Amino acid sequence: MEKLIEITNMNVKLNNRKVLDNISLTFFKGVSVFITGSASSGKTTFFREIAKRQDRKIKKGVILEDTIIEPGTVRDVLTQDDDYNNVADVIAFLGLDKVWLSKCCTLSYENMTKLLIAKYLIQKVDILFIDRRLQFLKEKERKRIIEYINKRQVTLVYSSSNIEDSLYFPYMVVLDKGIVAIEGKTMQVLAEEKLLKRLGIGLPFIIDLSIQLKLYGLVDKVYSDKRKLGKYLWK
Amino acid sequence: MEISDFVKKNKIIALSNFNVSEVNAVDCFVVRTRTLSDNISVREYLSKICSNDKRLEDSCKMVNENSDFLNRIVMHLSTTELLKLFLMEALLGKYKNIVLVNFDMYFMEKELLFFKKLFRKLVDKYDKSIVMFCDNVNFMFDLVDEMYLNTADRIYEFDGKDLYNKKIYKYLDKPKIVDFIEYLGNNGKVFDNYTEMKELLKAIYREV
Incomplete structure (x- = not known):
């Protein structure tokens, strides 16, 4: 697997x-990653450090919580690229045609997020x-x-406190007090129910329900999909 | 639109699907994320409204922090720590009306349970009124007294006990338990509108 970014012993x-304590993580091409952790676990600090890094061999985009674009209109920002076909598809998908001539400073937070995503997709970032x-x-x-970003072969690294979103990612990292508490394939991490509870992390609903049903002997394994779970229960 | 249009004495009111920038918040304290660049301690930051050590320590406890928090440098606080600081500021400043903006977005489920109890206490025992911009039905359940849902044609009002409501799901994300029960119902397995996983588990056990 191609390594995009390798982080070794990140300390802040x-x-x-100590906000980040010896964080070592590797991000691979095509393997999108979900990062989570309880309050003050270092998620935002980690992303800020990523933004500061010089990663010359790859193209990287970083959208922080307070990232904004101020000057110009949506059209100004997105038509710096002369490949209009590439631009048109992204604009249409993200609904930015509705705010095409709007000044960036007037955009809602949601539209600003979409503009930033569009900008990086058009620039064809690797990660x-x-x-x-x-x-x-x-x-x-x-x-x-999330699916669109993945489809465009951009590795997405996303941080959130909404554990339900972990199910859209193949790989997961849990931070706790500035360290990597656990990482791995998402389903394997979510199977560590006791550890996650100790870290103050809940489970996605369907995973939690499956685990409880498995304890009752009603299902054979943990399901991440409601259809498969329903099908098994009433097979 | 003014926040005063929605404030109700000693109640927790939720505003869902609203554009925060379109609601004018006056005569209240707004708790929302923002960065602070002050190279001063939390104690110094709060000294403009309170210098009483006991009150400062009590306010730390109220937001689930110990007194070491008072020595932390404001510009180095995490996003969630800043929200707690602003909440302390609201409490120490004795504001009657507190506005919370997307507070639920920043904490995990376990942490939110703590804040649910705190917000209820502030309203029931400390004579506060709270308005929260929130689209999370799970968080609002068992917390808010009323919810106003903003749609293209009008603003709907819901009782806090009636949040598991199909009308709401046209505009807000359905809680996962509701989604699953609905899915089972669409496939011939009808269950009651449970809001607790334990109850749903028992019901499935009886049924299977």
């Missing part, structure tokens, strides 16, 4: 307090880091955008 100290922003979109829209 603020006012003699895109998004800190929390998709949480402000409805679930259907969020899922749609």
